[in-house]
Amino acid sequence: MKYVAEFRDAELVKRSAQQIRREVTRPWTLMEICGGQTHAILRYGIDELLPTEIELVHGPGCPVCVTPLEQIDKALALASLPNVIFASYGDMLRVPGSGRDLFSVRAAGGDVRVVYSPLDAVTMARENPDTEVVFFAIGFETTAPANAMSVYQAATLGLKNFSVLVSHVRVPPAMHAILGGEHNRVQGFLAAGHVCAVMGYWEYPPIAEQYRTPIAVTGFEPLDLLRGVLDAVRLLEAGVVKVVNSYGRAVTYEGNRPAQELIKKVFLECDRKWRGIGNIPMSGWGLRPEYAQFDAERRFDVSAIRSEESPICVAGQILQGQLKPPQCPAFGTLCTPQHPLGATMVSSEGACAAYFHYNKAALLSEVSNG
Amino acid sequence: MCLGVPGKLVEIYKSGGLLMGKVDFGGVSREACLEYEPEARVGDYVVIHVGFAISLLSEQEAAKTLEVLREISDIQAELGVEPGEVRA
Numbered sequence: 373m374k375y376v377a378e379f380r381d382a383e384l385v386k387r388s389a390q391q392i393r394r395e396v397t398r399p400w401t402l403m404e405i406c407g408g409q410t411h412a413i414l415r416y417g418i419d420e421l422l423p424t425e426i427e428l429v430h431g432p433g434c435p436v437c438v439t440p441l442e443q444i445d446k447a448l449a450l451a452s453l454p455n456v457i458f459a460s461y462g463d464m465l466r467v468p469g470s471g472r473d474l475f476s477v478r479a480a481g482g483d484v485r486v487v488y489s490p491l492d493a494v495t496m497a498r499e500n501p502d503t504e505v506v507f508f509a510i511g512f513e514t515t516a517p518a519n520a521m522s523v524y525q526a527a528t529l530g531l532k533n534f535s536v537l538v539s540h541v542r543v544p545p546a547m548h549a550i551l552g553g554e555h556n557r558v559q560g561f562l563a564a565g566h567v568c569a570v571m572g573y574w575e576y577p578p579i580a581e582q583y584r585t586p587i588a589v590t591g592f593e594p595l596d597l598l599r600g601v602l603d604a605v606r607l608l609e610a611g612v613v614k615v616v617n618s619y620g621r622a623v624t625y626e627g628n629r630p631a632q633e634l635i636k637k638v639f640l641e642c643d644r645k646w647r648g649i650g651n652i653p654m655s656g657w658g659l660r661p662e663y664a665q666f667d668a669e670r671r672f673d674v675s676a677i678r679s680e681e682s683p684i685c686v687a688g689q690i691l692q693g694q695l696k697p698p699q700c701p702a703f704g705t706l707c708t709p710q711h712p713l714g715a716t717m718v719s720s721e722g723a724c725a726a727y728f729h730y731n732k733a734a735l736l737s738e739v740s741n742g
Numbered sequence: 743m744c745l746g747v748p749g750k751l752v753e754i755y756k757s758g759g760l761l762m763g764k765v766d767f768g769g770v771s772r773e774a775c776l777e778y779e780p781e782a783r784v785g786d787y788v789v790i791h792v793g794f795a796i797s798l799l800s801e802q803e804a805a806k807t808l809e810v811l812r813e814i815s816d817i818q819a820e821l822g823v824e825p826g827e828v829r830a
Contacts, residue, residue: 373801374768375748375787378808387815390823461792489793491760491775511792514746517778518794521760528759566746569789569797592746595811620803622746622789628796631778 375621379593380416388598389421392605399425400608401557402601403550403693405543406564407434407721408592414730416594418601426601429557429693432546432649433564434721435511436463437691437714440645441681443510443539444469446674450506450537451482453672457500459493460508461515462486463719468712470680490515490522497526497534506668509536513567516540516657517631520638523659523666535668538658541644543567544575545655551583555694560604562590562597565619572627576615584613591619638663647715648681648688687714690723697727704728746791748799749774751782765790 404410410430413419419428432438448469451458458474465474465486478484487493493507509519519536526534543564550556563576568589580587586607590600600618607614617623635657644656659667669675684702689695697703697716707713709725716722749765754776756762761776765788772790779795782788788795 373787373804375799375804376768378804384808384811384815387818388811390818391814394823488772489775491758491793514791514796517796518775518792521775521777521794525758525760566789566791566796569746595807599807599811618807620807621800622797628778630780631796634778 376593379591379595381595385416385421385594385598388595388602392426392598392602393423395602395609396423396425396605397609399427400559400605401427401429402560402562402604403429403431403558404562404590404597405431405433405547406567407431407437407719407723407726408566409433409562409564409590409597410723411720411726411730412592412594413597414726416597418594418597421598422601426605430690430696430723431550431693432646432691433512433543433567434691434716434719434723435515435541436467436719437687437716437722438541438646438649439464439467439510439539439715440647441469441679442645442677443537445677445679446669447474447508447537448472448477449674449677450668450672451477451484452480453504455503457483457485457496457503457505458508459485459487459496459505461510463721464508464510466709466712466718467715468682468718470678490518491525494522494525494529494531494534497531498529501533503533504671505534506672507534507536508539510539512541512543512564513571513635514569516635516639517570517628520634523638523663524634526666527663535666535671536659537668538639539644540639540657541646542641542655542657544579545652546646547579549649549652549655550692551579551585553692555692558585558693560585560608561587562600562604563587563615565589565591565596565623568619568623568627570628570631572625572632573615573617573623574625574627580613580615586613587615588618589616589623591622646691648685648691650688682713685714687716687724690716697724700724746789746796748787748789751776751784751786751788751795754782754784763795765795
């Protein structure tokens with residue numbers, strides 16, 4: 373068992389899609405939460421394999437897409453400061469702020485460094501004691517354990533030159549916001565498998581119950597995605613509202629307890645603005661007061677920055693499943709991965725980037741066929 | 743960023759006070775922090791996410807998922823359902 377090839381078996385993929393087709397009797401709209409799943413769906417053509425009754429709409433689970441513009445602009449300001457090393461996950465470098473991105477700050481002389489793990493940023497702080505190291509701690513529940521550990525480790529080591537610009541978001545409040553929204557079309561969720569690997573899925577049954585919406589915890593390989601769709605369709609067809617685990621090899625109900633404990637030790641739930649969507653109450657994590665000394669927003673004055681979003685970009689509606697990328701007039705013309713207007717056109721998780729990379733030919737032929 | 747990748751744990755050690763390991767991703771080896779999966783042993787498969795093991799994969803559960811899908815496939819074969827044509 374290598375846990376990858378087995379879950380891409382072409383024959384089983386076809387058979388699973390066939391089974392969904394046999395069991396579906398009515399149209400259903402499902403949302404996959406995670407942008408990683410959106411990319412896998414388009415990359416493997418899962419949307420093409422499914423019967424026409426099933427529509428997959430793409431959720432807000434793209435961390436670089438929902439990191440608010442104000443935080444990006446603060447990152448740009450911090451990265452431009454002398455004597456600062458600004459450490460970030462690579463995905464963030466091309467995300468447009470108000471007029472520029474971290475790449476252009478680096479080109480202008482800012483010390484912007486890409487890290488694979490947040491612990492790399494801690495190492496940078498140890499090795500450069502006379503320089504301030506700021507790490508851009510963004511993401512969902514999947515990066516939270518790693519980001520929390522970087523702060524905890526910096527505290528343990530007594531580092532005075534390490535701080536974090538925090539912009540953490542959590543999935544369950546976003547599910548509430550989507551299901552409770554006046555334009556909601558989602559009838560079933562494919563929950564994000566790796567978020568659940570960390571957090572478990574004990575937070576989800578009350579959501580399913582409140583909105584009468586079944587939820588299937590779903591993985592990322594083609595067979596995982598089809599299994600999640602099949603389980604969700606079975607629940608919907610039977611009129612059963614519950615949460616099922618379709619990604620048993622990586623997810624347990626309780627989740628990863630040591631990770632949850634360290635997240636709780638370092639972070640505190642707080643209100644958070646989501647780019648394109650707006651404020652969602654208690655949808656984020658910020659540093660606990662005990663760790664305030666590691667808060668870059670307190671250490672540096674970056675409060676008086678004016679942020680301005682592109683007036684053309686419809687990323688907010690795309691992140692909530694209300695529009696699909698090709699419905700945006702700027703898609704593929706004014707807005708491309710090389711020159712993105714919105715963050716959804718960047719990164720390995722943005723829905724617009726996924727459509728651009730995997731679906732462009734199909735879209736062009738649809739357009740030319742009228 | 744949520745693209746956790748499964749890899750095989752090939753070495754476990756302590757570094758900087760943290761439980762760390764070397765993880766092999768089909769020939770490419772990378773360091774990962776094992777603090778959140780302290781039970782993982784050499785030879786186990788773990789999901790690695792931004793340099794941290796966040797899940798120890800269960801072979802039993804993986805086999806179960808595949809088994810369910812293979813059963814579907816077998817039943818379809820017996821019923822003479824063709825796997826190819828899936829779209830109307």
